[in-house]
Amino acid sequence: MLQFVQMYTNNIAIYPGTFDPITLGHIDLLQRASDLFDKIVVAVADNQQKNPLFSLEQRIELASQSLNHIDNIEIKGFAGLLTVFAQQQQAKVILRGLRAVSDFEYEFQMAWMNRRMKRDIETVFLTSNADYAYISSSMVKEIAALGADVSDSVPLPVQQALLKKLAD
Numbered sequence: 001m002l003q004f005v006q007m008y009t010n011n012i013a014i015y016p017g018t019f020d021p022i023t024l025g026h027i028d029l030l031q032r033a034s035d036l037f038d039k040i041v042v043a044v045a046d047n048q049q050k051n052p053l054f055s056l057e058q059r060i061e062l063a064s065q066s067l068n069h070i071d072n073i074e075i076k077g078f079a080g081l082l083t084v085f086a087q088q089q090q091a092k093v094i095l096r097g098l099r100a101v102s103d104f105e106y107e108f109q110m111a112w113m114n115r116r117m118k119r120d121i122e123t124v125f126l127t128s129n130a131d132y133a134y135i136s137s138s139m140v141k142e143i144a145a146l147g148a149d150v151s152d153s154v155p156l157p158v159q160q161a162l163l164k165k166l167a168d
């Protein structure tokens with residue numbers, strides 16, 4: 001009985017990404033996943049190699065503002081190996097979204113690598129909602145920079161932050 005209780009009260013997943021910036025696709029996935037886990041840690045990767053538009057602090061802040069309607073979510077920044085951070089957070093699951101077949105090879109490779117490093121952490125995939133299957137953070141930044149409306153791809157705080165950033 002105790003084991004049963006522990007199993008179902010320690011159901012923590014980690015959802016990693018660069019989130020430069022967070023999109024409606026990420027939010028939809030988190031909304032659905034929030035019913036499946038006790039807690040989800042949104043792990044915002046420092047990821048300087050991706051040369052992010054927003055600083056780590058700004059990406060965390062935008063994610064926090066955009067996810068404050070979901071109770072069982074925490075947003076944290078991290079640098080270094082995801083598996084190490086996942087273990088520090090006591091997460092047993094790495095949660096990833098699959099948008100299209102093209103995501104599969106990269107995701108499969110990453111899941112395989114992470115599993116080699118930490119055998120007791122499993123990667124779980126959720127498929128994207130069809131409405132958001134073609135959104136990517138890079139595309140949002142590109143079209144916003146060219147003056148297009150991105151309100152169907154990102155939440156309001158991100159729209160405002162993009163306008164401000166692009167006006168600077």
Ligand code: COA
Pocket residue numbers: 016017018019020023024025026029045047050080081082083097098099109110111113114128132135136137138139
């Ligand atoms: N809806 C909309 N867009 C989505 C999405 C969804 N559900 N899921 C992913 N995306 C988009 C992202 O916006 C991102 O777009 P971009 O490339 O235009 O910025 C793109 O898909 C790729 O996202 P993701 O797969 O999350 O990659 P990432 O670069 O943001 O994050 C890490 C990769 C951070 C998870 C990975 O590099 C990592 O774990 N780093 C830590 C170091 C480490 O442990 N490395 C070893 C890994 S094996």
